[in-house]
Amino acid sequence: MATTTESPKKAREAGRSGVPPVRRITGPDPASRGRGGQRFILLGLILASLYSLFPVYWLMIAATKDQVGLYQSNGLWFSGMHLWDNLHQVFTYEDGIFLRWTANSFLYAGVGSLGGTLIALATGYGLARFDFPGRGVVFAAVVGSFLIPIALLTLPLYLMFSKIGLVDTPWAMLVPCLINPFSVYLAKVYTEATIPFELLEAARIDGAGELRIFFSIVLRMMTTGGATVFLLAFVNTWNAFFLPLTVLRGKENWTLNLGLYNWSGKRAESGIDVTSLVLTGALLSIIPLAIMMTAMRRYWRSGVTLGALK
Amino acid sequence: MIRSQRWKGAAFTVPFQVGFVFLYLLPIGYAAYESLFQEKQSGLGLGGATREFSGLDNYQLGLTDSAFMGSILRVVLFACVQIPFMLLVSLVLALFLDALTSKAANRFRIVLLVPYMIPGVVAAIVWINLYSPEVGPLTPIGDLFGFDWNFFAPSMVWPSIGNLLTWHGIGYNMVIIYSALQGVPRELFEAARLDGASESRIALSIKIPFVRGALVLTGLLSIIQMLQIFNEPALFRNITPETVDDSFTPIMIIYNQAFNAGNYPYAAALSVLLALILGIASLLFYRLTSKEVD
Numbered sequence: 001m002a003t004t005t006e007s008p009k010k011a012r013e014a015g016r017s018g019v020p021p022v023r024r025i026t027g028p029d030p031a032s033r034g035r036g037g038q039r040f041i042l043l044g045l046i047l048a049s050l051y052s053l054f055p056v057y058w059l060m061i062a063a064t065k066d067q068v069g070l071y072q073s074n075g076l077w078f079s080g081m082h083l084w085d086n087l088h089q090v091f092t093y094e095d096g097i098f099l100r101w102t103a104n105s106f107l108y109a110g111v112g113s114l115g116g117t118l119i120a121l122a123t124g125y126g127l128a129r130f131d132f133p134g135r136g137v138v139f140a141a142v143v144g145s146f147l148i149p150i151a152l153l154t155l156p157l158y159l160m161f162s163k164i165g166l167v168d169t170p171w172a173m174l175v176p177c178l179i180n181p182f183s184v185y186l187a188k189v190y191t192e193a194t195i196p197f198e199l200l201e202a203a204r205i206d207g208a209g210e211l212r213i214f215f216s217i218v219l220r221m222m223t224t225g226g227a228t229v230f231l232l233a234f235v236n237t238w239n240a241f242f243l244p245l246t247v248l249r250g251k252e253n254w255t256l257n258l259g260l261y262n263w264s265g266k267r268a269e270s271g272i273d274v275t276s277l278v279l280t281g282a283l284l285s286i287i288p289l290a291i292m293m294t295a296m297r298r299y300w301r302s303g304v305t306l307g308a309l310k
Numbered sequence: 311m312i313r314s315q316r317w318k319g320a321a322f323t324v325p326f327q328v329g330f331v332f333l334y335l336l337p338i339g340y341a342a343y344e345s346l347f348q349e350k351q352s353g354l355g356l357g358g359a360t361r362e363f364s365g366l367d368n369y370q371l372g373l374t375d376s377a378f379m380g381s382i383l384r385v386v387l388f389a390c391v392q393i394p395f396m397l398l399v400s401l402v403l404a405l406f407l408d409a410l411t412s413k414a415a416n417r418f419r420i421v422l423l424v425p426y427m428i429p430g431v432v433a434a435i436v437w438i439n440l441y442s443p444e445v446g447p448l449t450p451i452g453d454l455f456g457f458d459w460n461f462f463a464p465s466m467v468w469p470s471i472g473n474l475l476t477w478h479g480i481g482y483n484m485v486i487i488y489s490a491l492q493g494v495p496r497e498l499f500e501a502a503r504l505d506g507a508s509e510s511r512i513a514l515s516i517k518i519p520f521v522r523g524a525l526v527l528t529g530l531l532s533i534i535q536m537l538q539i540f541n542e543p544a545l546f547r548n549i550t551p552e553t554v555d556d557s558f559t560p561i562m563i564i565y566n567q568a569f570n571a572g573n574y575p576y577a578a579a580l581s582v583l584l585a586l587i588l589g590i591a592s593l594l595f596y597r598l599t600s601k602e603v604d
Contacts, residue, residue: 123326130319152581156337179329210318239429257431265548
């Protein structure tokens with residue numbers, strides 16, 4: 001923005017030297033108008049930031065309160081430090097099932113996404129760098145499946161899984177994670193951007209087999225793309241709700257989300273109030289995701305933007 | 311490309327293709343097949359239920375089911391208010407970011423993306439407690455200003471959910487629109503400024519038309535999500551089952567038909583119907599918004 005960075009001194013000099021600044025003729029001084037506008041813009045963004053952060057701030061405060069403080073103290077400020085008691089409660093309530101749910105969430109999101117990413121990278125590579133009959137059909141299926149409502153897939157999947165005895169086992173969560181059309185789409189886009197045809201040709205002339213090329217050249221060059229695909233799949237699985245609700249019955253296989261949903265329903269169900277437990281648990285369930293997303297910021301941001309290209 | 315290489319290339323996609331058949335095509339086919347049957351009580355109901363082929367009866371039933379059609383209408387009406395509002399706020403924030411230096415824009419972008427990083431279930435839990443008259447700070451704040459609001463009242467449930475969705479979605483949509491804005495050639499602004507255009511005029515006449523594609527896309531994604539809304543009302547139902555009943559949204563009805571009523575064929579028919587409605591809505595939206603360009 002060259003117009004606003006120009007100093008007033010420079011403008012004055014320009015005026016003195018006899019060359020009238022072009023902008024002065026057309027309206028008010030753009031520099032001053034820019035400053036007022038800038039203040040307005042900053043105010044808008046600060047308000048939006050407060051709106052974004054306020055619930056998280058409140059959650060952090062609430063996690064430090066006991067049941068009495070939660071109901072009676074000012075919601076916007078601390079009252080007594082009970083964070084350790086709350087954590088103790090969360091991890092011991094119902095025989096420490098919260099830890100089990102955390103481990104489950106890590107298992108489904110971690111292992112499921114890893115397998116899904118590997119399959120997606122192979123598929124994306126195949127689609128982007130080979131011309132085989134039926135390639136168009138496969139790609140059309142990938143893009144077309146973005147529109148399929150979750151209920152249309154999940155309910156019959158539940159019936160099929162129950163027939164082969166997968167319902168209520170970790171496999172019911174892990175198997176669907178292996179096939180992720182959006183990951184395939186991303187992998188194809190990344191392959192197109194990073195793997196040149198010439199490189200593959202050179203490797204072939206050197207006598208490398210196709211599998212060897214994939215595992216020792218393509219996968220290595222796709223670390224960034226692969227990390228993005230993995231991260232987005234991980235977040236997706238960690239956040240999943242409808243699938244686990246449908247295919248998992250017993251508490252011991254639940255995810256964090258299902259567990260928190262169940263705890264938050266206790267108030268209506270049986271009159272037991274576990275609100276402080278739910279809130280502390282909710283805060284805890286954000287932490288692994290927040291750490292991972294901060295550590296891999298550049299990956300998921302490019303993923304979010306790429307998501308827009310589909 | 312050599313023939314054998316082509317087939318080796320195809321082989322890389324085989325695991326996905328096999329999985330896609332078992333996890334996508336088969337289930338959809340199975341649902342379509344199931345939807346053609348009905349459970350009938352045989353005799354006096356002593357012999358248990360038997361399946362009978364019933365053709366498209368389930369679909370006819372679904373199309374005349376006032377609860378199902380009502381839930382779709384409810385969600386569509388809500389979408390017509392919430393999505394434009396959320397996109398407008400996202401667009402304004404993206405334009406604001408675009409007017410800042412990239413360093414400052416980066417800082418705000420991270421902060422505004424915080425809600426997006428929070429799982430939907432957790433976001434709903436947090437807002438439900440913020441709304442709660444016993445625990446949350448919003449009711450006392452309302453009292454302070456003389457508002458006597460009840461966020462769980464029948465007339466307030468949708469605005470309450472709408473605020474939750476807006477809070478959760480602004481950052482994501484803003485990032486998409488902002489990255490589209492970054493693609494506008496900067497020379498255009500200089501030229502417009504020299505012609506005496508104000509910053510707001512530049513935003514209206516250059517920037518917004520340029521990001522139309524991103525707006526259509528975010529709109530389309532939001533519509534797809536909204537027609538399938540489930541998590542948020544399900545959590546609200548935990549707190550106010552009398553306001554948010556079990557036929558509040560289309561997917562809630564489908565879930566109930568399948569798992570509480572045990573009427574799986576009907577649930578399958580409804581999910582096929584929902585898929586068709588989703589496809590039509592997306593197509594319609596795409597047509598309407600891309601026609602404006604001409």
